[in-house]
Amino acid sequence: MEIREYKIRTMADLMQLDDDQIDRFCEELPIMVRQMKAVVQLMNACGEAIGADLDVAKVGETMVWIDDGKRDTTITLTERPEAERQDMRCDSCGGVYTPKPGFAQCPDCGA
């Protein structure tokens, strides 16, 4: 059987699956959702512990379902592309900087 990958964002994405695939997807869905939830909770806890603002908003926006019948899940976390980061202006010293993921302090004055 050919193994295929599906990016699932919306119901419309689900409708590209055939009936057997819908059944298999629905069997795996609870595992995928629980794991994503656990990862977000863990990241939020880590962010709080180190006092960093981890941007976890995008986790769970898209899932890739691999129709291989293995029922395992993989969660891949990637940095936001440089182009999507917005420059910040420091309220204290007025310096402009590009925030690094997890560390939003001004590199000039540390505010």
Ligand SMILES: [Zn+2]
């Ligand atoms: Zn500053």
